[in-house]
Amino acid sequence: MSRVRRVVPDVLAAVDLGSNSFHMVVARHSHGQLVIIDRLREMVRLAAGQGESGRLEDAAMERALRCLERFGQRLRAIHADSVRVVGTNALRRARRKRWFLERARAALGHPIEIISGQEEARLIYSGVAHTSPYSPGKRLVIDIGGGSTEVVIGEGFEPLLLESLSVGCVWLTANIFEDGRISEKRFERARTAVRLELEPVQEAYRKLGWTQAFGSSGTVRVVGDVIRRLNPDSPRITPDSLRSLAERVVAAGHADDLDLPDVDAERAPVFASGLAILLEVMDSLGVARLQVAEGAMREGLLYDLMGRFTDEDARVRSVRAMERRYHVDPHQADRVEATAVALLQQAESEWSLQDPLAELVLRWAARLHETGLDIAHSKYHRHSAYLLEHADMPGFPREEQQLLSAMVGAHRRPLAFDALEDLMPPWDRHAEFLIVLLRLAVLLHRGRSPQPLPDIRLNVKGRALSLQLPARWMREHPLTLEDLEQERGYLKEAGFRLTIA
Numbered sequence: 001m002s003r004v005r006r007v008v009p010d011v012l013a014a015v016d017l018g019s020n021s022f023h024m025v026v027a028r029h030s031h032g033q034l035v036i037i038d039r040l041r042e043m044v045r046l047a048a049g050q051g052e053s054g055r056l057e058d059a060a061m062e063r064a065l066r067c068l069e070r071f072g073q074r075l076r077a078i079h080a081d082s083v084r085v086v087g088t089n090a091l092r093r094a095r096r097k098r099w100f101l102e103r104a105r106a107a108l109g110h111p112i113e114i115i116s117g118q119e120e121a122r123l124i125y126s127g128v129a130h131t132s133p134y135s136p137g138k139r140l141v142i143d144i145g146g147g148s149t150e151v152v153i154g155e156g157f158e159p160l161l162l163e164s165l166s167v168g169c170v171w172l173t174a175n176i177f178e179d180g181r182i183s184e185k186r187f188e189r190a191r192t193a194v195r196l197e198l199e200p201v202q203e204a205y206r207k208l209g210w211t212q213a214f215g216s217s218g219t220v221r222v223v224g225d226v227i228r229r230l231n232p233d234s235p236r237i238t239p240d241s242l243r244s245l246a247e248r249v250v251a252a253g254h255a256d257d258l259d260l261p262d263v264d265a266e267r268a269p270v271f272a273s274g275l276a277i278l279l280e281v282m283d284s285l286g287v288a289r290l291q292v293a294e295g296a297m298r299e300g301l302l303y304d305l306m307g308r309f310t311d312e313d314a315r316v317r318s319v320r321a322m323e324r325r326y327h328v329d330p331h332q333a334d335r336v337e338a339t340a341v342a343l344l345q346q347a348e349s350e351w352s353l354q355d356p357l358a359e360l361v362l363r364w365a366a367r368l369h370e371t372g373l374d375i376a377h378s379k380y381h382r383h384s385a386y387l388l389e390h391a392d393m394p395g396f397p398r399e400e401q402q403l404l405s406a407m408v409g410a411h412r413r414p415l416a417f418d419a420l421e422d423l424m425p426p427w428d429r430h431a432e433f434l435i436v437l438l439r440l441a442v443l444l445h446r447g448r449s450p451q452p453l454p455d456i457r458l459n460v461k462g463r464a465l466s467l468q469l470p471a472r473w474m475r476e477h478p479l480t481l482e483d484l485e486q487e488r489g490y491l492k493e494a495g496f497r498l499t500i501a
Helices: 058-078 089-093 098-108 117-131 169-175 184-198 202-208 217-230 239-252 268-285 297-307 314-325 330-347 356-368 380-390 398-409 427-444 471-476 478-493
Strands: 011-017 021-030 033-043 082-087 138-144 149-155 158-165 212-216 457-461 464-468 497-500
Touching: 011 058, 011 297, 021 058, 021 297, 033 058, 033 297, 058 098, 082 089, 082 297, 089 117, 117 138, 117 149, 117 158, 117 212, 117 297, 138 217, 138 268, 149 184, 149 202, 149 268, 158 184, 158 202, 169 184, 169 268, 184 239, 184 268, 202 268, 212 217, 217 239, 217 268, 239 268, 314 356, 330 356, 330 427, 330 457, 356 398, 356 427, 380 398, 398 427, 427 478, 471 478, 478 497
Parallel strands: 011 082, 138 212, 464 497
Antiparallel strands: 011 021, 021 033, 138 149, 149 158, 457 464
């Protein structure tokens, strides 16, 4: 599959907008390696008070925006060439979040992608795998966040089993330790909540197995530091060491009274819930020892970002996997892709489609527009759109997957742009133009002929298009001419004017 190739930038940055803390890590690309040159972390507690309604509290949003202004200032000062920003559980659950995301983008200077729990788990595993010494066999990775807990088994750099559990330390604190009081009964309630989340998946993890277990991110790191300070002879986290620590935490009676090394005032309110999650996960899965990993999701973001400039773009692998799974005709996909890109090159300046993502998503839509044929021919474009919206596609943030689905769903029949209303700017506007290009490319190859198309000229001015084809070729392809006449009507209803010469 053809793809856009670019040189890896000198400086890359990743920003992780977690439910509890915001992290930023900056790295320099040198001789094929990433060298970390800066890290920032602020505890924002974006999910605090979110509740079942999903509404973000005003105070939490203000804390987040102030933090992002500081991150943005730092990014501008170091001249980061490529930046990726992702939001996790709190933003996944948030309702009516467009206002916040637009203000956050302005504060940071970069768009924010909201990723699925599966994608979060994949990136976490990548961060741990790329920053841990190589060892044969499978590894288990546990990551406790503010709004969710990710559990992954992988081998080498490839995840094999991923789960994102809808329980995190901020969520548990708000629902069980909301007033700061800690008791044995509450601690057991917290463990039960985790157990209920784990029960449907724990057998699959035990069956697959692992040779090493790692814990990543702040909760595990702080727990490990506390255990080592209290017992220097305990190099790793074990269920017994966690139970001893839990007894001390329960005996304190209140988060304000925790007298533990390395647990500061910011960490104390969520420490009991994080400890309960970690103890229950280790007990339920039968984890005997846990090592503290150096990397986490932000490092995974950096390596994933670097992969987008090389041959390791996870999104390209996902597209290839979807093609195979739904038996896409690769020759037809090649034809439509080539024509769509040729049309884009003639229209990108007038339609402001120079962003590299425009070409990428047009290529992917061209390759995947027929996935729905594997379900049924009737209304297959709708089946295709549904599959692309709801499938697990590693590497794709929600917004890109939603954009891809919207384009494919509108590639034939009467044209409607209803699905574009929920897209973030500028793609809510740019998607219209990409859809038109995709529709023309699909239409020109409707006959599925292996013969190459003649030279096609496309001129655009605003929403007016002029498509120029050789007269002789048009005489030899009357059905294509008829299709183009029908397409002229569809485009007119959508506010475009197509002329054919």
